[in-house]
Amino acid sequence: KQEVTQIPAALSVPEGENLVLNCSFTDSAIYNLQWFRQDPGKGLTSLLLIQSSQREQTSGRLNASLDKSSGRSTLYIAASQPGDSATYLCAVSDNTDKLIFGTGTRLQVFP
Amino acid sequence: DTAVSQTPKYLVTQMGNDKSIKCEQNLGHDTMYWYKQDSKKFLKIMFSYNNKELIINETVPNRFSPKSPDKAHLNLHINSLELGDSAVYFCASSQEPGGGNYEQYFGPGTRLTVT
Numbered sequence: 009k010q011e012v013t014q015i016p017a018a019l020s021v022p023e024g025e026n027l028v029l030n031c032s033f034t035d036s037a038i039y040n041l042q043w044f045r046q047d048p049g050k051g052l053t054s055l056l057l058i059q060s061s062q063r064e065q066t067s068g069r070l071n072a073s074l075d076k077s078s079g080r081s082t083l084y085i086a087a088s089q090p091g092d093s094a095t096y097l098c099a100v101s102d103n104t105d106k107l108i109f110g111t112g113t114r115l116q117v118f119p
Numbered sequence: 120d121t122a123v124s125q126t127p128k129y130l131v132t133q134m135g136n137d138k139s140i141k142c143e144q145n146l147g148h149d150t151m152y153w154y155k156q157d158s159k160k161f162l163k164i165m166f167s168y169n170n171k172e173l174i175i176n177e178t179v180p181n182r183f184s185p186k187s188p189d190k191a192h193l194n195l196h197i198n199s200l201e202l203g204d205s206a207v208y209f210c211a212s213s214q215e216p217g218g219g220n221y222e223q224y225f226g227p228g229t230r231l232t233v234t
Contacts, residue, residue: 042222051123051209052162052225097162105150105213106175107223109162 010035012100012110020116021088029083029113031098038100041081042107043072045094052097056083088117122146123226125210131232132200140195140229142210150174151193152211152223153185162209168193169215200233207231 011034021027031041040059044052056065056072058081064073071084081098095114099107123144132138144151152175153165167175171187182198197204207228214221 044225051227052211054222054224057222095160099162104175105167106164106177107152107154108164112160 010038010100010102010108012098012108014096014098014110014113016113017111018114018116020118023088023090023117023119025088025117026084026086027088027115029085029096029098029115031081031083031110033079033081033100033108033110035102036076036079037102038076039103040101041072041074042099042101043070043081043083044097044099046097046112047094055096085115088115090117090119092117123210123212123224125208125226125229127229128227129230129232131234133234134200134202136200137196137198138200138231139197140208140210140231142193142195142226144191144210144212144224144226146212146214146224148212148224149190149215150213151187151190152213153193153195154209154211154225156207156209156228158206165208166193166195197231200231202233205231205233 015030042057043055058074069086074081095112097112099109150169152167156162166185168187184196186194209228210226211223213223
């Protein structure tokens, strides 16, 4: 059974810092991995999708990497801003198209 | 334009009642999903439909019945509501199922509170 874990559970950093969020999964037979952000009381916003054949994806200040064989992904946020404060969720998809979510990392960036 | 919309945003009801949550997507996607986010913020898939056909049913009680009148809509009907049904329910859609090559887009969620 696939399990997805995110470390750390919470993170508080000053504005401008570069930071790394970690995601690990127990079954490497995934089709893709998706990173989302969730703002309080809101839905999920898709940030990046990495297909199983890819190693990384970039969007603006965000870079996500995938090491399928070791069951790990990282989300790198460069030059963090207070507007980046949110909960970040990673999710893996298997061939049944189910998204299995991690436990989330709650990020706070203070001015 | 809202891509995936849900109504209502909030729903407060008593135990034993029957309620429905509606979801619509205007992305032209073939596949739609329902997810449940519990009080610990853990998200778990409940159902998925592809072109009005049920694909995934994740050990959800029979009291939950999804209905897809067309591929742009996936409604969730819940019978005999229980306290444990209190959660945030998210609808999502993607271009097509199988293989997970496409992003899933989520609605804003419906916060259900059962008293």
